Amino acid sequence: MTGVVEVRTGARLHFGLFATTPPGRPFGGIGLMIDRPGFVLQAWRTRREDRVFASPELAGRITEFVAGVRTDLQRPWVGQSVEDPAAPVAFRIVKTIPSHRGFGSGTQLAYAVAAAMERVLDVRPVMGGCDLGRGKRSAVGTLGFGDGGFITDRGFEHRTSLETRWNRRDVPTDWRFVIVDPLGPGGPAGAAESTGFQALPPMSRCATEALFEFLAEQILPGLDQSDFARFAGGIADFNRLVGEHFAPIQGGVYGHPLIRNLAESLNETKWPYLAQSSWGPAAVAPCESEGSANELIAFLNRHVSQDEAKMFVAKPMNHGATVRRFRRKPAT
CATH class of the missing domain: 3.30.70.890 (GHMP kinase, C-terminal domain)
Known part of the structure; x- marks a missing residue:
């Protein structure tokens, strides 16, 4: 597919976890999405090899996430591509979320990369099948990327299904x-x-x-x-x-x-x-x-x-x- 794909994210605020135990199980938590700061990520097909136009730190993270998406593209449940899953893609960061400030930048960038590759490589769906190493303790940022709003992740407290573990609500727009x-x-x-x-x-x-x-x-x-x-x-x-x-x-x-x-x-x-x-x-x-x-x-x-x-x-x-x-x- 020709042209440039552009992904715009918000930032995630996380107000705390419900627990810090048992080890190895999700702790859950609550948070919400805000409109700034946010990533603006552009991606397009390139001829020879992947290219990343970003700071060294972000370039390294994007390269890591691209590798994760390509690995998952080989899994049968992810979906079929009309393009070559290994086809080279170029990425450019136009706006960024500062790292390690409490805004959930890693998760937003990971899924921005996945969403961009979904469009560039014409795969349906990438995000539904990707394991990018996010949301292991709390899925607030992961769910927020997809739907926005106020997110509740009940973590290990959920009893029956994923539907009862997660809940989303709109936040009044005047606030x-x-x-x-x-x-x-x-x-x-x-x-x-x-x-x-x-x-x-x-x-x-x-x-x-x-x-x-x-x-x-x-x-x-x-x-x-x-x-x-x-x-x-x-x-x-x-x-x-x-x-x-x-x-x-x-x-x-x-x-x-x-x-x-x-x-x-x-x-x-x-x-x-x-x-x-x-x-x-x-x-x-x-x-x-x-x-x-x-x-x-x-x-x-x-x-x-x-x-x-x-x-x-x-x-x-x-x-x-x-x-x-x-x-x-x-x-x-």
């Missing part, structure tokens, strides 16, 4: 999410992340039950009834309890000292809801409207300098990543 991303090193990933989990004691059954209670009594009813305070309060409570479990290895309920200080400051304002996303360091403050979010940004600008953190407003993303084809020759 906004103020992101505070402290500058400096990112959160743990790879081997460091695995070491962190190994150092943690098992989350207590009592804590897991409390997390499911926050979900059932505050977060989901808040979404269903567009009750912002109920939803945001539930997210903050859920995230705080998870943070208490991770505090011994991340330095506190929130991993970055700037976020810990900010949480105390916001408790005295009309924006008392703050949650760290995944390992951080980024945190999110839900807001009921665009106006409220802009007020919060103005407040933050008086207390946090540009040398300390990046701050911006994101919208909820209630749809999956978009894939389009442009019938034009790529400029390389």
Whole structure:
């Protein structure tokens, strides 16, 4: 197929896991998709060999994901291609999600590559059969890539089927999410992340039950009834309890000292809801409207300098990543 395929993703916010045990089983968790930051990935057929136009770090990850997709294309249940599965493909990163900040960049990039190859090689379906090494602890980002919205992954708690393990809801479109991303090193990933989990004691059954209670009594009813305070309060409570479990290895309920200080400051304002996303360091403050979010940004600008953190407003993303084809020759 000729032309350029372009995939646009959102970013994943993850508010915490339901458990850290038993080993080898999914821990689940809750999170939602926002419209920024996001990847814009372009792909097209090339003549000789795969080419990647991206930073060295992203180029290495894309190459890894391409190899995973090609391996799965050999499996009989993935689907048949009218093109050669080994046909060379070129990739270009136009926009990116910063790595190891709490935005789920690895999962979004992995499935962006898979979706692009699906179109470029004319395979149906790639994503349905691919194992790209994502979602082993929580599938929030994987499901968010496909459908957007607020995702619940019940993890090892599910009893009957995959349908009961996962649940998706729209997020009210008027709500906004103020992101505070402290500058400096990112959160743990790879081997460091695995070491962190190994150092943690098992989350207590009592804590897991409390997390499911926050979900059932505050977060989901808040979404269903567009009750912002109920939803945001539930997210903050859920995230705080998870943070208490991770505090011994991340330095506190929130991993970055700037976020810990900010949480105390916001408790005295009309924006008392703050949650760290995944390992951080980024945190999110839900807001009921665009106006409220802009007020919060103005407040933050008086207390946090540009040398300390990046701050911006994101919208909820209630749809999956978009894939389009442009019938034009790529400029390389």
